[in-house]
Amino acid sequence: MTVTTRLTVQFTALITLLLVIVLGAILVLFKIGADATTERDLRAASRLTSAQIAPGGIFVTVFRGDTVTTAAGQPSGLVDQETARRVLGGAGPVTRERVVGGRDYTTRTIRRDGVVVQVTAEDHRDEATLRRLASVLLLVGVAALGLAAVTAHVMARRAIVPMAEALAVQRRFVADASHELRSPLTLLSTRTQLLSRRRADVPADVAAGIDEMTRDTRALTRILDDLLIAADPRGTPPDGVVDLVAVAGPVVASMTSDDVAIVLSATADRVVVPGSAPAIERLLTALIANAVDYATTTVTVRIEAGRTATVHVIDDGPGFAPAMVRHAFEPFVTDRGAEDPGGHSGLGLAIAAEITHRHRGRIHIEAAAHGHVTLHLPG
Structure with missing residues (x-):
């Protein structure tokens, strides 16, 4: 519709x-x-x-x-x-x-x-007299309803067209700007990686600076990707079926590191929901990445089967600040816990919420003190 x-x-x-x-x-x-x-x-x-x-x-x-x-x-x-x-x-x-x-x-x-x-x-x-009055009122009501429907349709179209045009201009601007930024970012990332390979030949403080440049470059790339999705979060329409367990596996594997372990568990071998596989992958990536950013040592991802599939993403970090709970899924909100890790665009949870809405699901913070986010998707 x-x-x-x-x-x-x-x-x-x-x-x-x-x-x-x-x-x-x-x-x-x-x-x-x-x-x-x-x-x-x-x-x-x-x-x-x-x-x-x-x-x-x-x-x-x-x-x-x-x-x-x-x-x-x-x-x-x-x-x-x-x-x-x-x-x-x-x-x-x-x-x-x-x-x-x-x-x-x-x-x-x-x-x-x-x-x-x-x-x-x-x-x-x-x-x-009452019957005649009721008949007249019914005819007048039907005529008024028809007129109201036509008027509402015309006014809605007039109201939506400028908004749609403004949104299209915004999306084109973000896409063009992102395209222009991607080339120098890719070049910068390549140069920092080349410098990292020669870190043994440079002083320790220079090597540390190179590492920081590499992290900053990755953070900028991530922010750029978030901006592209935020400009048009609709992506592929949810017209297929997706196995949450199969999608979550590679996402978890790509984000597991020596600093933060990600534990994935599921109550069934397959937990299938209707939707778009790329969109669901981006949704899980945003949730898990947010948890990894704030985790101390471990992130737990638990998938539960049922009439409504449920995904719990829990980190052992400082949790959500009480003032942030109501605004956590709004764009550019990043105040979580005692500190906000570098490179955070504040778009991850907002994108997750938009994709969840498109899939007719629900997402909310289960426990602010433990960084517990719960996702519900209709099965």
Whole structure:
């Protein structure tokens, strides 16, 4: 689903919800008003002293002793003798909802000056008006919804086009700048490696400087790679299947060194998830590289199979600073623990979060004090 379509659907859904609330409120208010009108008409009709059909289709029945007088044309069975006897015996005004002949009625019975007056109104008096109102509101709502959907689509396209153009310009700039920087960086890296081979022929302080130049060159190359991915982190769309164990093995092997050991374990020989193998490899590389940067001696990578595949990456370093936990996956955030190793671009975890989002997964810091990052990918 494109961004334009997603924005259109979201805006249309919001307008639909608002229309349902407004139209529902109108119908409820109309029904409340109609009920209040019926109650008022019943009270007014109960003041009559002769049997007749009152205005508004309300039937009046008068009880004088044993004589019951009904209005001409009143439906049979409408007289409520039992309630009339109760009111005549001293009960207060009684209002009842009744069904007579398959129709709904509201009856109010009251005693006045030794005479019992019973007024009855058919509840469907306002139903036709209510149905017409509901039909009109439905038609208006559908028309308004269609107009809102078209307007939302047009406005979303107008809003997205400048953003897309600006993003394309940014990506082209980063790609061009990275391309221009890669050549001198490659040349510089080659020269430092040549100098490293001759370190035995130079003083110790010069050899140390050469080593620092080599590390700085690698760090710059790594930052350049991160910038390229950050400029367009989408990469290959997740349209295949990936074995996390098979992908993690080479990544771990390439990063294991004499200074930091990486321990890889898995609960199954194969842990398969849908996605793009290059993207998943970059994701695991970013997580493990971040852990290696801060580890003291060991990084543990544990892969767990299940309906949702889980990857735990744990280092034994100083852990995440409490203030960083909420911002760890934002670009250019590097404050972790007591120190920040050199060559950190602050893009690794941000790239990991973007790739995870594209694969409909979740990533979070499990334990800040132990540098524990957990990744969940749907299986």
